[in-house]
Amino acid sequence: MRILVTGASGFIGGRFARFALEQGFDVRVNGRRAEGVEHLVRRGAQFVQGDLTDPELARRLCQGVAAVVHCAGAVGNWGRYQDFHQGNVVVTENVVEACLKEQVRRLVHLSSPSIYFDGRSHLGIKEDQVPKRFHDHYATTKYLAEQKVFGAGEFGLEVIALRPRFVTGAGDMSIFPRLLQMQGKGRLAIIGNGLNKVDFTSMQNLNEALLSALLAGEGALGKAYNISNGTPVPLWDAVNYVMRQMELPQVTRYRSFGLAYCVAALNEGACLLWPGRPQPTLSRLGMQVMSKDFTLDISRARYTLDYEPKVSLWSALDEFCAWWKVQAPAKK
Template identity: 70%
Template sequence: MKILVTGASGFIGGRFAQHALEQGLSVRINARREEALQHLILQGAEFVPGDLGDAEQVRVMCREVDAVVHCAGSVSTWGRRQELVQANVQLTENVVEACLKQKVRRLVHLSSPSIYFDGRSHLGLKEDQVLKHPGNAYAASKRLAEQKVFGAQEFGLQVIALRPRLVTGAGDHRFFPRLLRLQRSKRLAIVGNGLNKVDFTSMANLNQALLSSLLAGSAALGKAYNISNGQPVPLWDAINYVMRRLQLAQVTRYRGYGTTCMLAALNEGACLLWPGRPEPALSRLDTRIMHKDFTLDISRARHYLGYEPQVSLWAALDEFCAWWQAGPGIDRHAAR
């Protein structure tokens, strides 16, 4: 099987491209920065340059491949609505169109469980509990992108969408690195009582789900799937586990939810006024995520994809910490 992986310079796309190569698949990769893909090219991946925002270039990328794993898109929930639509909707439209024109058989789309989140606590969310009116621009863009993907079914494209929750492991540049920087600057505090439970997804388990989506039979097609480790944990237990492994002070300060939301709103306001509108260290959406229960029901993925998580969260966190100490490094980030 020959596949195209978009967003291969990112955490998820890069890790999956490597996994696919190890499984013997023929892998074509695309990303903005070729230099970030040298390790994959050396392992046999075919690099095809091009801008996913250019529909004609995307058609070239999709030529003579059996399937596309679409991992490209914004990983940040912060940004202007039109920027998020461009990153998550327009690029996906171009990929869908290219798949149809080049007669690609299957498209596996990386979506997000943000399309469920309404700022309240939820346990065991199922795939049909998508909000009709998502609460923020990021979630709205991810929901619309999914709709574009499923709309292609009527033209013969086989489609599957995965909604993985808090993916972590070696290469995670976003979730835990942001928390580490906040803790080193003594700005991180437990929001509320610190007992809220959440799901994480070990990157190795997501690799399994993505590969299963490429190989799944007809009964699995045309569906969205929640993906997680299937074992919810208190969020702050996981955060403090990472702090201990990296020999940093544990988070022990508590801050009320209302106070944290107010501080996050002030932080957002300052960033909106700052040139370039940099992403705030902590937004109101981040505050809600760090305070609320948020877990997924993965029974559909188990049934149709044969998905069974094999790698525990703690193993994934050990992997992240070893990678962080060996490469990106706390000191380098702290020096910024």
């Protein structure tokens, strides 16, 4: 089967494209950075460079493929709404339209459980617990993109959306690198009591979930699925595990949530006034994420997609640390 993987120059898209090649798929990849997909081209992937905000490019990419795994998108918690809308909603609209015009059979869309986040603690969140208002531009636009995908199901496109939480492993640039940098400078502190439980997802487990979504039967279609390792852990236990592996001091200092939140608000305010509006080193959302319980109910994925996570968080963190030890010297 020939498939298209968008966002293949990024962490998740790149890891899944490599996994799909290993499974024997004929893989076409798209990304903005050619150097980010060289390893995939060497393994036999067809690379088409370009920006998915161009609807004609999206249509060319979808020609002759049976399925699309859509991993491209704008991520983060800082920036203009227009940029998130362009990167998440407009790009997804173009991919959906291209799938319909080129008679692609299935679209697997990578969404995010950030749509659930409201700044409070939640345990065992189910897929239908979507708030009436979203916490930030990222969550808003990821949900709007999901709705574009599900709307295409009415026109015969087979659609599935996955919402994986805190994906980590070799190649992860979004979770632990910044924490390592902060701890290396002695600036990292536990926010709150340090007992808040969260879900992580091993990239290897997410690969299996994406594969299951590609091959799932009719009964699985038209739904969103929470994805995680299924075993919540105290967030700061995971952080300190990485610190030990990287031979850095443990995070032992505590900061009250109220104080950290106020400092983050001041930091955001200063960045809004600064020319270019640089991303703040501390954000209110970051303080909430680092101090609140946030776990997912993955029963739907287990029963309908036959998803069963096999790789533990600790194995995923070992994989990340081994990779980062190689990467970090090159980044200095």
